[in-house]
Amino acid sequence: MAVRPVLVLPHPVLTARAAEVGLVDDAAGALALDLLETMAASPACVGLAAPQIGVGLRAFAVDVTGHRKARSCHGPFVLFDPVVVSAQSPEPAREGCMSVPDLTGDVARATRLVVAGLGADGRPLELELDAFEARAVLHELDHLDGLLFLDRVAGPHAVFPRKVYR
Amino acid sequence: MPRFSLSALGADRPGIVAAVTGVLVDQGCNLEDSTMTILQGQFAVLLVVSAPDATTAVALEAALAEVTGPLGLVVAVRPLAEPPGGAGTADEGDPWTISIHGADRPGIVHAVALALADAEGNVVDLSTHLIGGPDAPVYVMMLRVTLPAGRAEAALAAVSGAATALGVHCTMHPDESDLL
Known part of the structure; x- marks a missing residue:
């Protein structure tokens, strides 16, 4: 278990599609712990995808505990090979990313979401999420397809300078 | 009613928009379209204005320069051909x-x-x-x-x-x- 460096653009792993994990073995378990610990090490970080720490696998961690925009909250969790079961009611909101320095952007994302995958224990896991937790999961899911919020914003006037990051 | 393009550029500081638009109001101009933003610390203003019939680009630029000169802005005013839109293709496709x-x-x-x-x-x-x-x-x-x-x-x-x-x-x- 370790806090890993978070990669930033233009690192190629951030724009590549990540590979399926398939089986949650010891290595995957170690990845889950690294994701959780690295996420927890950055106070403003509510989610982290494996490509952001240089691992091209379909895995992410999310934790929206205590966030003022959160409604549903499953605490800190890791999902392997996640798929969207249903996504509804998109709403725009501004988001940033630890891998995209200096900018934020307005992105429309579903506010009601059901996502399925394998949990950190390797068992199938299905979660029903809304509001900010749904946004966080969809942001991380995009990372697994090599997509950043910059690829989702509505246009030139939906990207904004970020005063502070890290 | 004659229409003009207006550009102004200079180091950003508070009061630029107020100064430029103050002159436009005094000159009886109507601000039809605008984009204003900071580029690496330079405040950039691009406007399309309509103005009273007797207005010339030279006169409008001179009126602006009196106010914008002390603010360190470079201002340029150019007449626009009518009808509005010219050869624009933004709405097609x-x-x-x-x-x-x-x-x-x-x-x-x-x-x-x-x-x-x-x-x-x-x-x-x-x-x-x-x-x-x-x-x-x-x-x-x-x-x-x-x-x-x-x-x-x-x-x-x-x-x-x-x-x-x-x-x-x-x-x-x-x-x-x-x-x-």
């Missing part, structure tokens, strides 16, 4: 948003714009951002474009090819708008 990002290098904007122009695509809005540290600068380019109806696919393929040749990431999606 299919609207798309294109996002491009990758390691900074010379020629990204040109290569993408050239691919678009060759495919008769029209840039209607464009902004770029240089982000990241000096060790690994990243160029982010966002475009809103209109593409010739029925030929959007070829234009997008050309842009995608240009991006690949530059080693930058490129995604595109149609601008969807629902009338409610």
Whole structure:
């Protein structure tokens, strides 16, 4: 278990599609712990995808505990090979990313979401999420397809300078 | 009613918009379209104004210069041909948003714009951002474009090819708008 460096653009792993994990073995378990610990090490970080720490696998961690925009909250969790079961009611909101320095952007994302995958224990896991937790999961899911919020914003006037990051 | 384009550029400081628009009000001008933003600490103003019949570009520029000179702004006023819109093509074709990002290098904007122009695509809005540290600068380019109806696919393929040749990431999606 370790806090890993978070990669930033233009690192190629951030724009590549990540590979399926398939089986949650010891290595995957170690990845889950690294994701959780690295996420927890950055106070403003509510989610982290494996490509952001240089691992091209379909895995992410999310934790929206205590966030003022959160409604549903499953605490800190890791999902392997996640798929969207249903996504509804998109709403725009501004988001940033630890891998995209200096900018934020307005992105429309579903506010009601059901996502399925394998949990950190390797068992199938299905979660029903809304509001900010749904946004966080969809942001991380995009990372697994090599997509950043910059690829989702509505246009030139939906990207904004970020005063502070890290 | 004569119409003019007006540009003003200078080091950013509070009061620039108030000063420029104050002159326009005094001159009886109407602000029809505007974009104002900070570019690397320089405040850039681009306006289209309509003005009372006797107004000339020279007179309007002189009136502005009295106020903007002390603020360190360079101002230029040019007459616009009527009718409004001129040869603009912004309303024709299919609207798309294109996002491009990758390691900074010379020629990204040109290569993408050239691919678009060759495919008769029209840039209607464009902004770029240089982000990241000096060790690994990243160029982010966002475009809103209109593409010739029925030929959007070829234009997008050309842009995608240009991006690949530059080693930058490129995604595109149609601008969807629902009338409610």
